[in-house]
Amino acid sequence: MKLNFRKKGSGEPLIILHGLFGSADNWFSIAKELEREFTLYLVDQRNHGDSPHSDEWNYKVMAGDLAELMEDEGIETAYLMGHSMGGKTVMNFALRYPEKVKKLIVADIAPRYYPIHHQTILEGLSSINLHEIKSRKEADDQLAKYVPEAGIRQFLLKSLGRNSAGDFIWKINLSVIMDKIENVGEALDSEGTFDKPTLFMGGANSNYIQEKDKKDIDRFFPNNHLIYIKNAGHWLHAEQPQAVVDTVKAFLR
Structure with a gap:
């Protein structure tokens, strides 16, 4: 690749x-x-x-x-x-x-x-409805329900981008990461x-x-x-x- x-x-x-x-x-x-x-x-x-x-x-x-x-x-x-x-x-x-x-x-x-220990982060990221949010602030507010630490949320939301149409997308391949998270450990x-x-x-x-x-x-x-x-x-x-x-x-x- x-x-x-x-x-x-x-x-x-x-x-x-x-x-x-x-x-x-x-x-x-x-x-x-x-x-x-x-x-x-x-x-x-x-x-x-x-x-x-x-x-x-x-x-x-x-x-x-x-x-x-x-x-x-x-x-x-x-x-x-x-x-x-x-x-x-x-x-x-x-x-x-x-x-x-x-x-x-x-x-x-x-x-x-290393055993899996990112479940809460993954739940928080997957809870964000990219089709409904209008701003990064809305994404941050949603993620805060799962990740209270502002610095960690700021780090995670660096992977939130926009496509050519201006819609929010994840730069990370969230579905594959969730499915194969065991491979990381x-x-x-x-x-x-x-x-x-x-x-x-x-x-x-x-x-x-x-x-x-x-x-x-x-x-x-x-x-x-x-x-x-x-x-x-x-x-x-x-x-x-x-x-x-x-x-x-x-x-x-």
Whole structure:
């Protein structure tokens, strides 16, 4: 699949993948701090942002999408960074195509299985009648019945767009995400290892990377370094952007 992406900066290629319900836009503030040192590829994964929709949605095909993007762009090797679902994608990619990855950064996700925990968000998004709402404010009011946190609603509603006729649409493929949400939490399934430098960057206030996860991290990524960003939860790049930028620069240098 030909993915939508934004390319900016100069230097060695650094490809960044967003998490579930996100898009390339989520990383713009980080990109501004990195584009002087790297050629950045901010990617919309399939069924997200401005990339195509597909009924096929799992980490095997998402890793294949990334391989196709690199081939199309003539990128032999790159630094890869992924957050949450994007972190699972880049982990799968590194195990399948280790020769294409210089260094790997995984933001607030581990190789293990995660149970479904987005039901309320999915219920809230599906409750919004796109044919009836007249404004984003109306969508926000409806979503607030399910998601009280304004910041999370603002993030989710970035996926609310308009078509050529001016009607509201979801940029995310909401029906497929609802139907196949279990795929997002899948554990890594591989006999291989990725031996090059790998940074696991967790949020200190998040429970996504736990002490029990170190065993799996060491198994798949033996050359790893695990750090936690202070005063940050799961969306560490939004909550502590400068700390994330400084950590990424130090690791890639």
